Amino acid sequence: MKARVLVIDDNADVAKAIGVLLHLNDIDTHHAATAKAGLEALNSSPFDLVIQDMNFSKNHTSGEEGIQLFQQIRDNFSDIPIILITAWTSLETAVQLVKSGASDYLSKPWDDDKLLVTINNLLELAQLQQAHRQHTLERIRQRDSLSEQFDLCGIRYQSDAMAQLLRMTTQVANSDVAVLITGPNGAGKEKIAEVLQANSPCKDGPFIKVNVGALTPELMAAELFGAEAGAYTGITQRRQGRFESAHGGTLFLDEIGNLSMDGQIKLLRVLETGEFQRIGGNEDIKVKVRIISATNSDLSAAIAAGTFREDLYYRLNVIELNLPPLHKRKADILPLAELFLANKATLSEEAVMALKQYHWPGNVREVKNVMQRAALLCQNQLIKVSDLGLELQQPLKIDASKDDEINANDIRRAIDEAGGVISDAARLLGLGRSALYRRMKKFGIDEN
Structure with missing residues (x-):
């Protein structure tokens, strides 16, 4: 045409x-x-x-x-x-x-x-x-379609990385295979586990969470498998373990990378046979449980170092879902911030840019804490940069009146700081959106 x-x-x-x-x-x-x-x-x-x-x-x-x-x-x-x-x-x-x-x-x-x-x-x-607008509209349609078909447990997101992860999550949720969720602390691994459970055949069953990394070797067996009365000092009646409690549902084993070697051996035995015994008991107990585990550790490195069993790793990692850190999915920052503000306050334009610029080492958990603090400290329900309490890097400063001074690295940095939003990146560079697109084309920079 x-x-x-x-x-x-x-x-x-x-x-x-x-x-x-x-x-x-x-x-x-x-x-x-x-x-x-x-x-x-x-x-x-x-x-x-x-x-x-x-x-x-x-x-x-x-x-x-x-x-x-x-x-x-x-x-x-x-x-x-x-x-x-x-x-x-x-x-x-x-x-x-x-x-x-x-x-x-x-x-x-x-x-x-x-x-x-x-x-x-x-x-x-x-x-x-126009192609970008169509791509954006298609992403919105896919996101809406995903939320209509599945229970996303209130997750707010906008990034392609999170959309891809959630599509894979909902795709594997309907099976009973073991899933390993990897990602840094505070990124939301437990929330991904909730989405798996909410869309699984056992969604009406129990969802039992246990931080196995926090268990001592002595407590691990009793916590997971239970104990008979008198099995050890202080226990006067039978104690049901987490595996029994999760029968017909899902058992979420968080921080699996910190599980002791003895605990790994016992867990592997249960995963291989599907049976276990309570401490002090001789009855074989069989339960039907879907296993989801999570870790912020590099399990491949732990296997090489001899601190994590390779056979257990392959039992737990039939499907791996990797949750990127927040600084690699910056488009999710603003939706998360607004979720945690819960309409208690509004972000100023400068505060929005500061949120996108910050590296977020604490990931989603840190966003929640910062928003709660800012909502309390701000005046007239308007959050300014000073209310955020963030240690920000020196903001990008480019003299847009001299085209030669704006290079490819400046543009990539601006797009990164703006969370991939071209209009925000253009504002950081002091350019109009069309002018930025022209320079992106000149340097062969893809906005995605």
């Missing part, structure tokens, strides 16, 4: 000259002689780009008419690229409008070759932006 360009100019000769040039390059044009006619044209049919004059009335050279039209187009058609046509008297105004979001400006008389290059570049960028 041909690209469509709207020329808004009271000078019919200007519109005709541009129209002929674009027609020869397989681009359709439509001419509107007034600002009002231009807005009506935009409302009635789609255009890929607008070329607008800065003055529409005789003896008017201030550019005020062009400013008003630009603002009206930008307010109602925020994504369409706009090229300004200007004489020397309104050049300064055009430059200011470019800083406010206009794509480019042409000085009369213009160079046809340069105009054509500019238009083609902008049309290509518009296609990229």
Whole structure:
């Protein structure tokens, strides 16, 4: 389909000259002689780009008419690229409008070759932006579809990494295979275990959680397998272990990487035979339990070091679900922050940027603590950067007036600090979104 360009100019000769040039390059044009006619044209049919004059009335050279039209187009058609046509008297105004979001400006008389290059570049960028919008909409549809089909246990997310993990989580939830959840402390491994349980065939059964890494070797067997009355000092009646309590449901073994070697041997025996005995008993007990385990340790390294049994690892790790640290899924930061604020306060724009810039070594748990603190300390229910109490890195500072000073590393860093949000990255660099897209294309940077 041909690209469509709207020329808004009271000078019919200007519109005709541009129209002929674009027609020869397989681009359709439509001419509107007034600002009002231009807005009506935009409302009635789609255009890929607008070329607008800065003055529409005789003896008017201030550019005020062009400013008003630009603002009206930008307010109602925020994504369409706009090229300004200007004489020397309104050049300064055009430059200011470019800083406010206009794509480019042409000085009369213009160079046809340069105009054509500019238009083609902008049309290509518009296609990229449209593809990005479609990709974003598709992600939203997939996220909505996932939440409609499955119980996500209140998880808030926006990142592709989390969406992929949740798709895999819900896919394996319906089986009874052992799942190992890996990831750093505070990232939300227990929440992933809850999603597995909530969407499993045993979702109506018990969900028993135990931090096996906190158990001493002496307590481990009694905690997991139970004990008969009199089995050891102080126990006067039979004690049911976690395996029995989880019968017909799920047993979540957290911090499995810290389990003692003796505990690993006993756990492996149960996983291999499906049976165990209470301490002090001689009755073989058989239960039906789905095993989910989690660790923040590198179990492969622990196996190499001889501190974790390889055979147990393969029993526990039929499916591995890896939960990335929060700084690798920055798009999730703001949804999580708003979840933990629970409408008690609002984040200022500067606070939002600070949240995205911070590294979050404590992951989701740290976000929760920071939001609870900020909601208590802020004034008038508005959270400022000072209320967050975060040790922030030096913010990105680039002189956007000198194109050569903005390099590929600056752009990648800005996109990272903005959590992948291009409009926020553009603001960090002092650029318009279209200008940032042009530089991304120049350096071959993919926003994903």
